Amino acid sequence: MIYLKLLWEFLKIGTFTFGGGYAMLPLMRQIVLENQWLTEQQIVDFIAVSESTPGPLAVNMATYIGAVAAGIGGALSATAGVALPSFFIILLLSGGYEKFQNSRVVKAALAGLRPAVIALIAAALVSVLGNVFDTGALFSRSNLNGLLIVLCAGFLCYKKKHPILIIGTSALLGILLNRIGA
């Protein structure tokens, strides 16, 4: 049943996300693609929507993926799945935080997890970029448009502009560049 499947897969995502924001992206992307709930393009589109709407990225993504896959019930299952592991882990730890934080095994495991999260996000980035640029036709119009947008967005990012402004500018450039080409 799709609801149970969503719940189960998002329980995995909630359990294996370390750190905030984009840390959940690699695993979520992998699971969503495997189950064919969304295409890679839809995932990237929705990252932009998540960044431009309030609330935790993880909850936004879970709700959206659930809703697209199976309506409101799906959204509920996925959101519950992504939230429940944290909820119970924090409750279980409550009172024993100091012991947990000072545990050498926990520290050692986290020392291994931190670089792993960086590696996984880097791998996800490579694949997202592969989706923007068509390696078959290197100097195609859409590649050049893409490059121009990446450069503009990169510049705004370097200038520490807010992500919403960066997304808005990219969207506007997308519309303008396609108009000029028509």
Next chain:
Amino acid sequence: MKPKAWKDLFRVFFKIGAFTFGGGYAMIPLIKREVVEEKKWLSDKEMLDLIAIAESTPGPLAINSATFVGSRVAGVPGAAAATLGVILPSFFLILAISHILAQVQHFKMVEDAFEGIRAGVPVLIASALLSLYRQAEKNAFTYAVLIPAFLLACFFQVSSILILLLCALAGILFQRRDASGAGKEEDS
């Protein structure tokens, strides 16, 4: 613990959920203002603990923080109220957006806008990646984990969960060996 504490928790975390963009780390200043300065539910030191714990336990930072504060203030009902509070604004907003997106995504202008956005989003991911990399300790162990993990994920499509488990294990084994006095850090 006051009898109405959970209502207060729900309200405060609903506000936090409704007004932070970008989630996770973007939420921390607002949590600090509401929870430490306004409501005085946590001390400054407890706030630091909160960040450390939210980072070292699995799950989205926002949920970890809400559950932590909620359970401190009003036990399990408090934890449930705060967590629901932080989730609900997103949940309803995104439900509405998913509905609207499904209606408009085939318009030419929306398609063009998303074509542009698809090129902009990798930049945001890259900048998150860079800031994580900047915060990371840069020693031989970090690279000994980072490089193989990247290759496995990128070229061999190994499951992220397996990679995370292997890296956690590598961390534990490396620390063991280090503690036993082997002293050679290069070839972990």
